[in-house]
Amino acid sequence: MNEQVEAILGNLYKQVKNRDQTVNYHAEIQIGGCAFEVLINDMPVYKYAGNDGSGSIGLSAPINNNILKSGPQTWEVRVFPPEVKGKRLTALPEGVKIELSVEALKFRTDGVDNVSEPVKLIETPKKDKDGKQIYADAGKPLMVYKGTFLAKVPYELKGWSESVDLSKEDEKKLKTELVLEYEKYRNWIGHNESVKIAQSLLSSEKETAQSLFYDKALNDEYIKTFNESWGRAGITMYPLENYKMVYSGNGKMVTLERIDHLYDPALAGWYILKKDSAEDRRLKTFYLNFHRPKTGAPLEVIR
Incomplete structure (x- = not known):
């Protein structure tokens, strides 16, 4: 364990307020037969490339990190044609299934309680075709569904609420600045500069700790995850290439994703995992x- 990283990120839980009022919002996702994006407050919760055609994804995703304060929250589901036998379809198929709901949960050591009744946000719109119920928007190139729900959380985070709208900046200059930031992190990871990475993520992780109500156990789990990813020694980084800028947070956040691999982040590398006498890449x-954060300020990691 890196003691310096522990000193920087190991005490996040000590600053968490209102832990006795803990509430964990989760997006319950059941979507199949398509590629899709689920966003809360215009920030991605889950993206799926739909590379197996009719496959279905079911998961419960924590979304507190997308919620800055109590009140109305926006949700959005973007649906795209899946890939079948290595080729992306041009239209949404008849078998698309969409279900999205939000739950407010309180986790206990011996179980979980529902703070309130689950709120269903959307379920598959259907229409009749030859006596059979099919996806109502089949045949369209894409669909976007959106709405709002209410959340009540015992915290208020600044997050990106007062940040600059990056989508209004000069795109070429912004991309140049963003790529330089990515190259910096690429170099840090490749040279195992985990202390510098920890320092750069501290502000963001303080908000994550509050939104997820870290206690010492959760904080320790986060440190373990950090050391196995950002702090892992021996990672060989891939070149930064074939990327595009993707905005979120109503234009206030930006990331780089691969152009040639749908939804894959541009920053990636590989390492060798040794187990017994075998080596696995x-x-x-x-x-x-x-x-x-403000006009004229440099870019910073926010999530």
């Missing part, structure tokens, strides 16, 4: 969201 990806 593993891929490691790193996702960063940057914002500009």
Whole structure:
């Protein structure tokens, strides 16, 4: 364990307020037969490339990190044609299934309680075709569904709420600045500069700790995850290439994603995992969201 990293990120839980009022919002996702993006407050929760055609994804994703304060929250589901036999379809198929709901939970050592009744945000819109119920928007090139729900959390985070709208900046200059930031992190990871990485993530991780109500156990788990990813020694980084800028947070956040691999982050590398006498080459990806806190300020990691 890196003691300097521990000193920087190991005490996040000590600053968490209102832990006795803990509430964990989760997005319950059941979507199949398509590629899709689920966003809360215009910040990605889950993206799926739909590379197996009719496959279905079901998961419960924590979303407190997307919620800055109590009140109305926005949700959005973007649906795209899947890839079948290596080729992306041009239209949404009849078998698309969409279900999205939000739950407010309180975790206990011996279980979990529902703070309130789950709120269903959307379920598959259907229409009749030859006596059979099919996806109502089949045949369209894409669909976007959106709405709002209410959340009540015992915290208020600044996050990206007062940040600059990056989508209004000069795109070429912004990309140049962003790529330089990515190259900096690429160099840090490749040279195992985990202390510098920890320092750069501190502000963002303080907000994450509050939104997820870290106690010491959760903080320790985060440190373990950090050391196995950002702090892992022996990672060989891939070149930064074939990327595009992707905005979120209503234009206030930006990241780099691969152009040739849908939704894959641009920052990636590989390492060798040794087990017994075998060696296994593993891929490691790193996702960063940057914002500009105020006009004239440099880009910083926000999530």
